Amino acid sequence: MDETKTLAPAVRSILRAADERAEPEGRVSVDGRSLTAAIEASDGTDRTPIIAEVKPTSPTTDGTRTGDPVAIAREMEAGGATALSVLTEPEHFGGSTDALERVRDAVEVPVLRKDFLQSEAQLDAVAADAVLLIARFVDDLPALLTGARDRGMEALVEVHSREELAAAIDAGATLVGVNNRDLATLEVELATFERVAPDAPEDVTLVAESGIANQADARRMRAAGADALLVGTAIMDGDVRDRTRELVAA
Numbered sequence: 001m002d003e004t005k006t007l008a009p010a011v012r013s014i015l016r017a018a019d020e021r022a023e024p025e026g027r028v029s030v031d032g033r034s035l036t037a038a039i040e041a042s043d044g045t046d047r048t049p050i051i052a053e054v055k056p057t058s059p060t061t062d063g064t065r066t067g068d069p070v071a072i073a074r075e076m077e078a079g080g081a082t083a084l085s086v087l088t089e090p091e092h093f094g095g096s097t098d099a100l101e102r103v104r105d106a107v108e109v110p111v112l113r114k115d116f117l118q119s120e121a122q123l124d125a126v127a128a129d130a131v132l133l134i135a136r137f138v139d140d141l142p143a144l145l146t147g148a149r150d151r152g153m154e155a156l157v158e159v160h161s162r163e164e165l166a167a168a169i170d171a172g173a174t175l176v177g178v179n180n181r182d183l184a185t186l187e188v189e190l191a192t193f194e195r196v197a198p199d200a201p202e203d204v205t206l207v208a209e210s211g212i213a214n215q216a217d218a219r220r221m222r223a224a225g226a227d228a229l230l231v232g233t234a235i236m237d238g239d240v241r242d243r244t245r246e247l248v249a250a
């Protein structure tokens with residue numbers, strides 16, 4: 001991974017911090033709730049599967065949303081979220097493994113761990129139902145996929161291009177997120193999902209990530225083939241329960 005030079009400074013700082021984080025001791029073993037099954041459960045219904053993200057702040061957000069992550073998560077679940085995503089990156093997103101643990105205890109839906117994992121050992125920081133693996137930031141995707149599965153966790157493999165999608169499929173990913181945000185420039189473009197999605201094999205569960213602001217965006221991503229939508233800011237910015245409900249109804 002020597003593309004660090006081309007990345008936005010904020011992203012370089014995130015990766016440096018991820019690299020320096022203490023490695024957890026021990027090994028997690030999770031009796032995981034399946035994110036894929038939760039998404040599939042909406043097939044044939046009129047609900048849009050929403051993975052609602054508890055994201056206190058980010059390098060592209062103004063300010064920090066305070067408030068108990070558990071209270072926020074409960075509102076998301078009450079609004080009909082299919083699953084939750086919880087940031088565990090502490091320095092740039094205001095997340096914590098403790099928040100994830102408490103959220104997972106408080107809700108029944110699957111919980112995805114959102115972080116910049118780089119090594120297999122980092123999978124052991126907290127028990128989650130699924131973990132995000134960012135294709136362009138990991139050296140050995142197949143090893144991390146196996147590592148996640150061996151611990152009882154699903155992996156959502158995040159890609160941003162058709163090349164990364166092909167590599168993710170080759171590595172055995174069955175749950176893939178297309179991030180509309182380019183992590184090199186931090187710019188968001190919904191056309192990214194539209195460009196990448198047609199290459200995904202039929203049996204892959206596809207998630208559209210980032211930049212989904214309203215029902216029109218949600219419908220646009222669904223029309224392009226998204227099985228589920230991952231939404232942070234648009235939900236965190238308003239009445240959490242109402243915003244979630246609106247997107248579920250899109």
Ligand SMILES: O=P(O)(O)OC[C@@H](O)[C@@H](O)c1c[nH]c2ccccc12
Binds near residue numbers: 115209231
């Ligand atoms: O707040 P948004 O634009 O709805 O985006 C949510 C999510 O996709 C975004 O937070 C995200 C996508 N990939 C990531 C990787 C790490 C941290 C965060 C992310």
